[in-house]
Amino acid sequence: MSALQKLKERIKEKGLRHTFSTLWKRFVYFHWELLWMERDLVSPIPPHTLRPYTPLRLETITAQNAGAFAKHFGDRVGTMAELADEGHTGHMYLDDEGNTVAFIWGSNGDYYDRHYYGCRFPVNEGEFFEFGGEQIRAYWGSTLSVDFQLDLWKAMQAKGCNKVVDVCETHNIPALxxxxxxGYKEQGRVMHVYGLFGRWRFFRETRYSGSRLDALRKPSQPTVAAPAA
Structure with missing residues (x-):
């Protein structure tokens, strides 16, 4: 299929306005806002109504076992191996066939994200930076999204960490x-990422007061204890 045919198909599927917006952000200009979030590793987890899932096998990601990403995350195999070689802590969750269906990473030092955002995220003593959490569609809405964080928190506690920090894109409502x-809290900091002509990236940080997430919050409910560390 030619590039023109692909463009016509995309316009037919997504609409002209959505297609133009996507192309503009990819080839001309985009601006992402990344909210800094934090949480201690021992406070109770708020209650939820996520569904259970069939048990999975947890393994630490290494350069040697990164091939398990091939089926569902084929474009990430090399990246996963690189992150493991750089010394970051990665967990992957395998199904009965040995295929990775979910993964998450943590760095207990400053993290330079050369694979996606292209900027450095500083980490203070006692903190670790959480990144890359993802799961295949079959597990969306399941407690796996909670469990893979708790498992990583325990692993990073064992390395001497007492706080998790990360960033979240303001347009990614499910992630927020x-x-x-x-139970994350806003730090009141925003990392701005600007892209120009698909080639250059620029960065700056700003601060804000109050909350930018209040509109997404549900009425408060009693909390339940987190699993013992």
């Missing part, structure tokens, strides 16, 4: 709601 569900 997940942070609220897990």
């Amino acid at each position: 709601k997940l942070h609220i569900r897990m």
Whole structure:
């Protein structure tokens, strides 16, 4: 299929306005806002109504076992191996056939994200930076999104960490709601990422007061204890 045919198909599927917006952000200009979030590793997890899932096998990601990503995350195999070689802590969850269906990473030092955002995220002593959490569609809405964070928190506690920090894109509403569900708090900082002509990236940080997530919050409910560390 030619590039023109692909463009016509995309316009037919997504609409002209959506297609133009996507192309503009990819080839001309985009601006992402990343909210800094934080959480201690021992406070109770708020209650939730996520569905259970069939048990999975947890393994630490290494350069040697990164091939398990091939089926569902084929474009990530090399990246996963690189992150493991750089010394970051990665967990992957395998199904009965040995295929990775979910993964998450943590870095207990400053993290330079050269694979996606292209900027450095500083980490203070006692903190770790959580990134890359993802699961295949079959597990969306399941407690796996909670469990893979708790498992990583325990692993990073064993390395001497007492706080998790990360960033979340303001346009990623499901991810923001997940942070609220897990009891994260806003730091009042925003990392701005600008892209120009698909080639250059620029960055700056700003601060804000109050909350930018209140509109997404549900009425408060009693909390339940987190699993013992």
